[in-house]
Amino acid sequence: MNYAIAAPAQPSLPIIGSDLRFPIRRVFCIGRNYAEHAREMGATVDKSAPMFFCKPADAVVSDGADVPYPQATSDLHHEVEMVVALGGGGRDLSPEQAAALVWGYGVGLDLTRRDLQAQAKAKGHPWDVAKAFDHSAPVSALRPAAAVHVGADTQLWLDVNGERRQQTTLGDMVHGVPQIIAALSTLFELQAGDLIFTGTPAGVAALQRGDRFHAELVGIAELDGVVV
Template sequence: MSGLLFELPETLTIPVKGESAGYPVGRIFCVGRNYAAHAAEMGFEVDREAPFYFTKSPANAVASGASMPYPPGTENFHYEMELVMAIGAPVFRADAEQARGAIHSFGCGLDMTRRDLQIKSREKQRPWDLGKDVESSAVFAPLTPAAELGEIGPQRIHLEVNGEVKQDATLAELIWKLDEIVMDLSKFYHLRPGDLIMTGTPAGVGPVVAGDKITGGIDGLDPIELTITDAE
């Protein structure tokens, strides 16, 4: 007997600048507290021993320009603007050169977060899933090949809510650099094409409500946009 009992929704394929084919989303890894000022606003000092991670389900990925219903179970729903790197080659226990070579492209991303649930979980030393792995909470703009962005550092990263600037920093403020993240994460996973790594958010995170429009950008990359609608 063959076949499936039911069909699952297709996961997101992200357009890539200059390519006719898209980038299919496999796994989504996220780096926590990778900007010192954001760690401070959350009440923490930066752990410089090693990066730490959480994940989001590929089924919760949506494209820039989407409308997202205000999610259930929260009264404090936050935006987080992030640089996303897309892996384009298999890599395991990478050195710095291999790590840099594995990065296929970059894009803008939003890590939308039920902050109240995240904090409750954190206080009880429980996983962050209810706070972080929210339906439609991983938002991705089109990708740009890595070679076109140039040296990472001087690029501005910013986010606006209804046109008002809320986050404004540069990629130079990243604590763990991109090759360091790939090197570390590849100690624990066989990274492969389709893996996306959201590299952390700068200071200035905050809540949104139904009717708000979120925009953001990183110099050299396609901008990102999300509209929050009434709860379903």
């Protein structure tokens, strides 16, 4: 196919133990999926109505690249999250069908312009400018699901400049992975290549230029980077 301008590059992630890469279609995120984080943000969790938002695929920062400090903010926050990669899709899925779609796992940061988010919340506006900006989604290499066990006792944590900022086990999630995927499938037709950020625990805080971060989904994936 011929295009009028150069076609954008396909965003992708490396795969642990392989020379192949995982192509990214869309990036979905769930908010308020850890009760303690919801409380620290002054919010409550409605278990019957999970809250979703999106980031563009080209917001993903891969291969340990530097993370530029974004424009239009003076309060950039980290939110460490398990990232799930889908190898299939569908609509109106049951949790059992949804669980079978998981292709792999990684760890990522849902970076947030917290000052812009607070302004949006105060006015009842969408969060897009606070969440969906350039370079707002650093993600590790992916570990194929067939190679690992991810359970309620799997640990997720983030260090910044060697200091532990966030730590949890996946059992603290309000909505588990199958439930998240199933709920998303009632709103969107999911497809292979979709990434899902599954929520952040308490302890979110500011990042500054020069900060180095190390995130782990323990035993599965690690992410290192620096804010520049």
